[in-house]
Amino acid sequence: MSTVPASSLDPRDQKQFSNAIAAIDRGNFEYAVDICIRLLEKTPSCLEVRSILRDAQCRIFDKEGAFIANLFKKAVSSAISAWGRLKVKKQPDKAMILGEKALSFYPYSTVALSLVAHGARSVSLNETEAFCLQSICDRFPDNVTKLERLCKALIEIGQTDDALVVAEKLISLRPGNTDVQELVKSASVAHSINRGKWAEKEKDFRSKLKDKDETEALENSNKSFEDMGSESIRTQDLIEQVHGDPQNVDHYKNLVKALIAKEDYDNALSWLNKAFKLPRAEADLYLRQVRSDLHLKKTERELFILQNDPSIEESEKTERIQRLDGKLASLRLEEAKKLVDHFPNDYGQRFKYGELLLRSGDIENAIQQFQISQRSPSLKSRSHVFLGRCFMGKGLFDLALEQLKVAEEAAVVMDSFKKDVLYLIASCYESLGSPSDAINNYKLIYASDIKFKDVASKIDAFYAQEK
Numbered sequence: 001m002s003t004v005p006a007s008s009l010d011p012r013d014q015k016q017f018s019n020a021i022a023a024i025d026r027g028n029f030e031y032a033v034d035i036c037i038r039l040l041e042k043t044p045s046c047l048e049v050r051s052i053l054r055d056a057q058c059r060i061f062d063k064e065g066a067f068i069a070n071l072f073k074k075a076v077s078s079a080i081s082a083w084g085r086l087k088v089k090k091q092p093d094k095a096m097i098l099g100e101k102a103l104s105f106y107p108y109s110t111v112a113l114s115l116v117a118h119g120a121r122s123v124s125l126n127e128t129e130a131f132c133l134q135s136i137c138d139r140f141p142d143n144v145t146k147l148e149r150l151c152k153a154l155i156e157i158g159q160t161d162d163a164l165v166v167a168e169k170l171i172s173l174r175p176g177n178t179d180v181q182e183l184v185k186s187a188s189v190a191h192s193i194n195r196g197k198w199a200e201k202e203k204d205f206r207s208k209l210k211d212k213d214e215t216e217a218l219e220n221s222n223k224s225f226e227d228m229g230s231e232s233i234r235t236q237d238l239i240e241q242v243h244g245d246p247q248n249v250d251h252y253k254n255l256v257k258a259l260i261a262k263e264d265y266d267n268a269l270s271w272l273n274k275a276f277k278l279p280r281a282e283a284d285l286y287l288r289q290v291r292s293d294l295h296l297k298k299t300e301r302e303l304f305i306l307q308n309d310p311s312i313e314e315s316e317k318t319e320r321i322q323r324l325d326g327k328l329a330s331l332r333l334e335e336a337k338k339l340v341d342h343f344p345n346d347y348g349q350r351f352k353y354g355e356l357l358l359r360s361g362d363i364e365n366a367i368q369q370f371q372i373s374q375r376s377p378s379l380k381s382r383s384h385v386f387l388g389r390c391f392m393g394k395g396l397f398d399l400a401l402e403q404l405k406v407a408e409e410a411a412v413v414m415d416s417f418k419k420d421v422l423y424l425i426a427s428c429y430e431s432l433g434s435p436s437d438a439i440n441n442y443k444l445i446y447a448s449d450i451k452f453k454d455v456a457s458k459i460d461a462f463y464a465q466e467k
Contacts, residue, residue, distance in 0.1 A: 003127045006048040013039055020052055024059070032056040033104055040100060044093050047127050053100065054135075057107035074310030077106035084115045092122035110136045110308050117149070126156040137166075143304060144173055144180075145263065145297055151183055155190045163187040168416075174352070179289075181348075235259065242271070249280050249287070256290060265298045288342060292335040299328050332356050340369075347376035354386060363393050381407045385421055388428075397428040404428065414448045423453060435462075 023032040036053035084098030099116035113132045120128035130153035154163035167187040174180045238255040252275035259268035275281045303324045336353040354369030367390045374383035384407040391400035404425045411418035422441045429438035439462050445455045
C-alpha cells in the first residue's frame with residue numbers, strides 16, 4: 001500500500017479534509033479529530049490526514065491539562081492500545097484506527113504510537129511508520145530498538161539525510177554492534193545514491209558503485225529489510241527450516257532475526273539458546289552479540305513499558321525506574337565484559353566496554369580498553385577522544401590535551417565530532433589556566449556553529465571582559 005496525498009482523495013473526502021483544517025483554525029479540535037478518524041477508516045494511507053489528526057489530538061490534551069482528567073485519559077488510552085495489539089497481525093488497518101483512538105485520549109502514548117507504527121509496517125506504509133516512530137524517538141532518544149526501526153523506515157522512504165542522523169545516534173549508543181554497523185553502512189550507501197551520484201538509469205546498477213563492498217551491503221540491506229520488516233515473512237516457515245536442518249546455524253539466525261523484528265524477544269531468546277547447543281554457535285560473534293543484545297532489549301522494553309504505564313503512582317514509578325536503570329547499567333557492563341573476554345581482539349567491543357566503564361566511573365579500566373581500541377583505524381580518533389575524557393576525569397588535563405589534539409588533527413571536516421573535540425580542548429585549556437588558547441578554540445567552533453553548546457555565551461563573555 002502506497003501513501004496517498006490528500007489531493008487524491010474522493011472529492012467529498014477532500015471537502016471533509018478541508019473542513020478538518022478549518023475546524024483546527026477555529027479551535028474546534030474535537031470536530032477535526034472526528035473528521036480525520038472517519039477519513040482514516042476509509043483511507044488509512046493518507047499521511048496528511050494523520051498529521052492533521054495528531055495536531056488536533058495534541059492541542060486537545062494540552063488545552064485541558066487537568067492532572068486527574070489526564071490520568072484517566074491515559075488509562076483509557078492504555079486499555080484501547082491493549083485491544084489494538086490483538087488486531088495487528090490479522091487486521092492491521094483496524095489496529096491502526098484503534099491506535100489513533102487511543103491517541104485521541106493520550107496523544108503522547110508511545111504504546112499507541114508503536115501500535116500504529118506496527119500496523120503501518122504490516123501494510124507497507126513506511127512513511128506512516130516513520131512518522132509514528134519519530135514521535136517515539138523524540139521522547140525516548142536512547143531507545144535502540146525504535147531507532148533501528150526508524151532508520152530502516154527512513155531509508156525505505158528515501159529520507160536518507162534523516163536516516164544518517166539516526167544512524168550516527170545508533171553508532172554512538174552501540175558502537176560495537178554488528179547489526180548497527182551494517183545499518184549505518186546501508187544508510188550511507190542509500191544516501192550516496194539518493195544524492196544523485198548514480199542518478200542516471202542503467203541496466204546493471206552494480207557498475208555504478210565503485211566499491212564492491214558497498215554494492216553488496218546495499219543489496220544485503222535491502223534483502224534484510226524485506227526479510228525483517230515485511231509481514232510476508234512467516235515465522236512458521238523459518239521454524240520448519242530449522243526442523244528440516246537442525247544443524248544449520250544460519251537457519252537459527254534467520255529465525256531469530258525475524259522474531260527480533262517483531263519484538264518477540266522471549267521466543268527469540270528461546271531459539272537462540274537452542275542454537276547455542278550447536279558446536280559452531282559458540283564461536284559465532286553475531287550470535288553472541290545478539291544474545292547479549294536480547295537481554296538488554298528485554299530490560300529496555302520493561303523500562304519502556306513502565307515509563308508509559310499510567311496506572312502506577314509517580315512515587316512508585318520513579319523508584320521502580322531507578323531500580324531498572326541500575327539493573328540495565330549493570331547488565332550492559334556484564335554483557336560487554338563477556339564479549340570482550342570471549343573476543344579479546346574485537347576492538348569494537350573493547351570500545352563499547354570502555355564507554356560503559358567510563359560512564360560507571362571506573363576510569364582506570366576504561367583507559368585500558370581505549371588504549372587497546374585505538375589500534376583499530378576506524379576507532380582510532382574516537383578512542384583518543386575518550387582517552388582525553390578519561391584523563392580529564394582524573395584531572396590530568398595536559399595528558400588529555402595530547403590525546404584530543406591527535407583526534408582534532410585527524411578530523412578534516414568541521415562536523416559535530418570535530419566541534420565536540422575542539423570544545424573539550426578548550427575546556428582543558430581553561431582548566432590549565434590558558435584562557436587565550438581556550439578562546440581560540442571556541443572561536444573555531446563559533447565561526448562554524450554559533451548554537452553549539454554554550455560557545456556563544458563564552459565568546460560574548462570574553463569580548464565583554466576585553467572591553
